[in-house]
Amino acid sequence: MASQNTNKKVHIISLGCVKNTVDSEIIAGGLESAGIELTDDPNQANTIIVNTCGFIGDAKQESVDVILEAAQLKKDGQLEELLVAGCLSARYKKQLTLEMPEVDKFFVTEDFRRIFKHIAAKPHLADDPDHRRKLLTRRHYAYLKISEGCDNVCSFCAIPLMRGKQRSRDIESLVKEAHSLVARGVRELMVIAQDSTTYGWDLKPKRYLHELLTELDKIEGLDWIRLHYAHPSHFSRKLIPVLKNAKRIVPYLDIPVQHASSNMLSAMKRGLDADGLRRLLLNLREEIPNLKLRTSIIVGFPGETEEDFETLMNFLDEIKFDRLGVFTYSEEEDTSGALLKDDVTQGQKVDRMDAVMQLQHGISFEKNQALIGQSLDVIIDAKDPENDDQMIGRTVWDAPEIDQVVYVSGSLDPGSIVKAVIEDAGPYELYASAKI
Numbered sequence: 245m246a247s248q249n250t251n252k253k254v255h256i257i258s259l260g261c262v263k264n265t266v267d268s269e270i271i272a273g274g275l276e277s278a279g280i281e282l283t284d285d286p287n288q289a290n291t292i293i294v295n296t297c298g299f300i301g302d303a304k305q306e307s308v309d310v311i312l313e314a315a316q317l318k319k320d321g322q323l324e325e326l327l328v329a330g331c332l333s334a335r336y337k338k339q340l341t342l343e344m345p346e347v348d349k350f351f352v353t354e355d356f357r358r359i360f361k362h363i364a365a366k367p368h369l370a371d372d373p374d375h376r377r378k379l380l381t382r383r384h385y386a387y388l389k390i391s392e393g394c395d396n397v398c399s400f401c402a403i404p405l406m407r408g409k410q411r412s413r414d415i416e417s418l419v420k421e422a423h424s425l426v427a428r429g430v431r432e433l434m435v436i437a438q439d440s441t442t443y444g445w446d447l448k449p450k451r452y453l454h455e456l457l458t459e460l461d462k463i464e465g466l467d468w469i470r471l472h473y474a475h476p477s478h479f480s481r482k483l484i485p486v487l488k489n490a491k492r493i494v495p496y497l498d499i500p501v502q503h504a505s506s507n508m509l510s511a512m513k514r515g516l517d518a519d520g521l522r523r524l525l526l527n528l529r530e531e532i533p534n535l536k537l538r539t540s541i542i543v544g545f546p547g548e549t550e551e552d553f554e555t556l557m558n559f560l561d562e563i564k565f566d567r568l569g570v571f572t573y574s575e576e577e578d579t580s581g582a583l584l585k586d587d588v589t590q591g592q593k594v595d596r597m598d599a600v601m602q603l604q605h606g607i608s609f610e611k612n613q614a615l616i617g618q619s620l621d622v623i624i625d626a627k628d629p630e631n632d633d634q635m636i637g638r639t640v641w642d643a644p645e646i647d648q649v650v651y652v653s654g655s656l657d658p659g660s661i662v663k664a665v666i667e668d669a670g671p672y673e674l675y676a677s678a679k680i
């Protein structure tokens with residue numbers, strides 16, 4: 245066991261998406277295993293690491309604000325060292341170094357070993373730091389990041405500029421990590437990547453997502469496996485029987501379509517046109533019983549006409565996604581989208597986003613109402629902080645943090661999976677009682 249390093253007390257602030265959470269978990273795990281104390285309280289720390297997000301304008305601003313707040317602690321004399329890592333740092337390192345002298349050091353994404361070496365003042369000797377993750381999620385679920393980076397060229401997206409080309413991990417190391425997570429009490433695994441459907445294409449020899457999922461599906465002790473970020477253009481038919489016959493992979497697919505007008509899909513460089521998308525989604529629903537689809541949409545991309553938007557709305561009304569997130573377009577420098585004239589006003593973007601949300605509100609409400617009276621498996625996440633007499637959980641069709649919850653009456657163990665009868669439903673939540 246590593247000896248206690250008494251000089252450092254580190255607080256990690258993890259911003260942005262769950263892929264960043266995994267990076268923070270690797271940093272935290274490495275430091276903890278070297279005997280360095282971690283604290284949840286920034287006021288108790290002498291070192292703060294801000295793991296930033298650089299996705300879109302609002303996320304970048306949030307990262308800058310958080311760095312400035314931490315910098316204030318340093319000015320006040322409480323904090324000795326401020327370190328910045330993650331996507332924003334990877335993308336704007338030069339500029340930030342000039343503009344933020346309060347920051348002691350900037351690291352790029354995946355700089356785990358350098359961050360470790362800097363703080364622990366010794367080299368990181370672990371063969372595979374991914375196995376030393378300290379989970380920052382609830383004990384019973386975890387994210388499995390199967391690859392880093394992205395080889396796609398979606399015109400609105402700067403992620404490849406920050407995270408680089410795709411680098412997939414090999415199947416053996418992912419299965420090993422999944423086993424070690426299960427041994428630590430994880431029952432639900434969220435498979436994540438920038439584009440999970442191109443998993444393994446960069447490996448030599450090439451490997452494929454259906455092969456990885458087949459192996460993960462064999463892991464005893466794992467109850468639910470959930471697939472995220474499936475790019476519709478790269479969705480292989482070989483995935484269908486795996487998803488359909490799986491023991492542990494839940495009938496849930498996160499498949500971001502981004503738009504549904506062929507003009508927009510082409511301008512966004514998304515590969516499939518609207519007919520291709522429609523065929524794929526209808527086919528998935530037909531072949532995989534009980535499948536629920538989650539998607540995300542961008543409105544207000546340059547050149548989006550009223551007609552394009554109407555096409556999108558008709559498509560959403562036809563497909564009736566089970567879960568949906570909608571964003572307004574924001575121009576990202578150095579992307580090919582930034583070369584296009586951003587001709588949709590902010591007011592139009594917000595109106596279109598509201599219209600999508602209103603449509604989805606009705607669709608979700610109707611779908612949830614149809615569940616009343618049914619008995620469903622629910623994983624219990626936690627006690628409801630606002631009501632001591634009920635728990636908060638999720639169905640197999642809901643991912644943590646982003647999808648709806650089920651309020652289950654009574655007191656139940658977090659991490660348990662119970663049968664619950666749905667008694668009432670709102671547009672984005674269900675109410676149930678557990679069957680004893």
Ligand code: SF4
Nearest residue numbers: 394396398401403438
């Ligand atoms: S698939 Fe497209 S949107 Fe997703 S990370 Fe890659 S480039 Fe960005």
